[in-house]
Amino acid sequence: MAKQKQPKLKRTYQEAFLLNDKEKEAIEVYCKKCKINNKSKFFRECIMRTVMDYFIKNYPTLFEKHELDNLVVSHNNGA
Secondary structure, eight states, rough: OOOOOOOOOOOOOOOOOOOOOHHHHHHHHHHTTTTTTOHHHHHHHHHHHHHHHHHHOOOOSSSOOHHHTTOOOOOOOOO
Protein backbone atom coordinates (compact mmCIF):
# COMPACT_ATOMS: atom_id res chain seq x y z
CA MET A 1 0.00 0.00 0.00
CA ALA A 2 1.46 3.37 -1.02
CA LYS A 3 2.20 5.78 1.80
CA GLN A 4 0.36 9.08 1.30
CA LYS A 5 2.24 12.28 1.97
CA GLN A 6 0.53 14.86 4.09
CA PRO A 7 0.56 18.32 2.58
CA LYS A 8 2.98 20.74 4.22
CA LEU A 9 1.39 23.55 6.16
CA LYS A 10 2.69 26.71 4.59
CA ARG A 11 3.57 29.40 7.10
CA THR A 12 1.95 32.61 5.93
CA TYR A 13 1.55 34.52 9.19
CA GLN A 14 4.27 36.52 10.86
CA GLU A 15 4.45 37.47 14.52
CA ALA A 16 7.01 39.78 16.06
CA PHE A 17 8.12 40.53 19.60
CA LEU A 18 10.73 42.69 21.25
CA LEU A 19 13.50 41.71 23.65
CA ASN A 20 15.48 43.85 26.03
CA ASP A 21 19.29 43.69 26.09
CA LYS A 22 19.49 41.00 28.79
CA GLU A 23 16.85 38.81 27.13
CA LYS A 24 18.63 39.09 23.78
CA GLU A 25 21.97 38.22 25.37
CA ALA A 26 20.46 35.23 27.18
CA ILE A 27 18.98 33.93 23.91
CA GLU A 28 22.30 34.40 22.11
CA VAL A 29 24.26 32.56 24.82
CA TYR A 30 21.69 29.74 24.95
CA CYS A 31 21.61 29.29 21.18
CA LYS A 32 25.41 29.28 20.96
CA LYS A 33 25.78 26.81 23.86
CA CYS A 34 23.08 24.48 22.50
CA LYS A 35 24.21 24.92 18.88
CA ILE A 36 20.86 26.27 17.72
CA ASN A 37 21.27 27.71 14.24
CA ASN A 38 17.61 28.31 13.39
CA LYS A 39 16.15 30.74 15.94
CA SER A 40 12.79 30.95 14.15
CA LYS A 41 12.32 27.21 14.54
CA PHE A 42 13.52 27.38 18.16
CA PHE A 43 11.07 30.18 19.07
CA ARG A 44 8.20 28.49 17.22
CA GLU A 45 8.80 25.16 18.97
CA CYS A 46 9.06 26.80 22.41
CA ILE A 47 5.86 28.79 21.91
CA MET A 48 3.90 25.85 20.52
CA ARG A 49 5.12 23.60 23.36
CA THR A 50 3.74 26.11 25.87
CA VAL A 51 0.43 26.39 23.99
CA MET A 52 0.02 22.61 23.69
CA ASP A 53 0.89 22.09 27.38
CA TYR A 54 -1.86 24.57 28.25
CA PHE A 55 -4.42 22.75 26.09
CA ILE A 56 -3.45 19.38 27.54
CA LYS A 57 -3.72 20.64 31.13
CA ASN A 58 -7.01 22.41 30.45
CA TYR A 59 -8.73 19.70 28.44
CA PRO A 60 -12.53 19.97 28.72
CA THR A 61 -14.14 17.56 31.17
CA LEU A 62 -17.67 16.78 32.27
CA PHE A 63 -17.02 18.43 35.64
CA GLU A 64 -15.63 21.77 36.75
CA LYS A 65 -12.14 21.78 38.29
CA HIS A 66 -13.41 22.60 41.79
CA GLU A 67 -15.83 19.65 41.58
CA LEU A 68 -13.00 17.30 40.62
CA ASP A 69 -10.79 18.70 43.40
CA ASN A 70 -13.49 17.91 45.98
CA LEU A 71 -14.24 14.46 44.62
CA VAL A 72 -13.63 11.70 47.15
CA VAL A 73 -13.20 8.18 45.89
CA SER A 74 -13.67 5.41 48.40
CA HIS A 75 -12.59 1.88 47.71
CA ASN A 76 -15.07 -0.70 48.88
CA ASN A 77 -13.35 -4.07 48.85
CA GLY A 78 -16.59 -5.93 49.33
CA ALA A 79 -16.42 -5.68 53.13
